[in-house]
Amino acid sequence: MFHLNQLLRNVSGFNPTTLRNAVRAQQRHFGSSTQEKLRRVLIVSKLTRLEFEKIREEQLLSDECLEQKIRDRGTDYDAIKYYHHLHKDVEQKVVRSFQERGIEVQVVNRITIHREALQWADLIVPIGGDGTFLLAAGRASPFFLSNGKKTPVVGFNSDPRRSEGRLMLPKQYSAQVDEAIQRIIAKDFRWMHRSRIRTTLVGAATTERPSPMDLHEFHSQPVEHKEVMSTAPNGKSRILPYLALNEVFIGEMLSARVSHLHLRIDSSEIVTKTKSSGLCVSTGTGSTSWLTSMNRLSTNNVKDLLEIVRKRTAERALDNIDPESVSQEYNDNLVFAPDDPRLCYSIREQICVGVWPNPKGLESRGFAKQIFVKSRCVDASLVIDGSIAYNFNDGARALLEVYPEDSLLTIDMDD
DSSP states (O other): OOHHHHHHHHTTTTHHHHHHHHHHHHOOOOHOOOOOOEEEEEEEEOOHHHHHHHHHOSSOOOOHHHHHHHTTTOOOOHHHHHHHHHHHHHHHHHHHHHHHTTEEEEETTTOOOOHHHHHHHHHEEESSSSHHHHHHHHSHHHHTTTTTTOOOOOEEEEEETTOOOOOOOHHHHHHHHHHHHHHHHOSSSEEEEEOOOEEEEEGGGGGGGGOOOEEEEEOEEOOOOOOOOEEOSSEEEEEOOOOOOOOEEEEESSSSSSSEEEEEEOOOOOOEEEEEEEEEOOOOOGTTEEEEEEEEOHHHHHHHHHHHHHTTOOOOGGGGGOOOHHHHHHHTTTTTTOOOEEEEETTTOOOOOOTSSSSSOOOOOESSSSSEEEEOSSSSEEEEEEEEEEEOOOTEEEEEEEOOOGGGGEEEOOO
């Protein structure tokens, strides 16, 4: 079969002590010392739709020609321009506020972000929405940076009316930029550690470097990938350089195609064969997002369940139960703490007909400390935080885990 026991021992024992010591030794002073001051800030700017439209035009169009081209295809150019300036106004306020306090600032975006700038910074500040935060957090990985450094990431929501921005500072600070930055400099906040998922590819095929893709909302493009991924001494496993703050999704890229995956949960000896619409493995941070969306109960679901129960009992006690409050409580209970060391897995639309799953007994949702996945797919990807995608086709194997030293350092300003 898999010969998993030895593989898992090799992967799980992959130099955690060495890495932990490296992280502690090379942490930025701003995140680990009460005496050192904030000196260098890297702004990660949202790539706006208008900027993207300019970048993808191979010929250098004038602003007037670009506007006409966008209008000709029926797109609302005025809205694109308005939201571009909305984002840039907040960005300029943040840059100016840091600079006025004598702090050196660099600005990058999805296209121009690079390892040297990340290593230079004492603090990484994404400005945009949760997608921009995830971009910055994904690059602020000790494996990506190759030096074990842990730099804090603190985000500003540049459009709080249209973006929930759960990962960002509270929405009030989108307008009160100076107050937020004064609090950051004075360390008037609580440090927060958000657990992240480490993905380790297992097997001899890991010697063939995957070519990740950046699945940006406007387009997909290859990721420049010069960083050497950490490889175990036995050559049988490789840690991907990107850590998942929200979730790891594994499944066929064509949504209409069934995803065939073999799963092993924790130390169980049982390998379960599943067919579904894919596997989503979430952190506590990601539990407010995709995990809740795919597992939530609507008020109508609860009404239907209560009606079935009423038919099976003569009691009238259920008449006083409010379906909306029940669904709300159920959905709230799907969320767990950002620093929780557990993984929560969800098998999307698991086929439970006939022999599937094989063997029976695997619940479609549950908690785990580690999850081993083997692919039987034909055109699948392993996607980190909805952005970085690796091919994950037939025979590919991965181990998903949470390590304390991989956590993302950020701050909490909820008063």
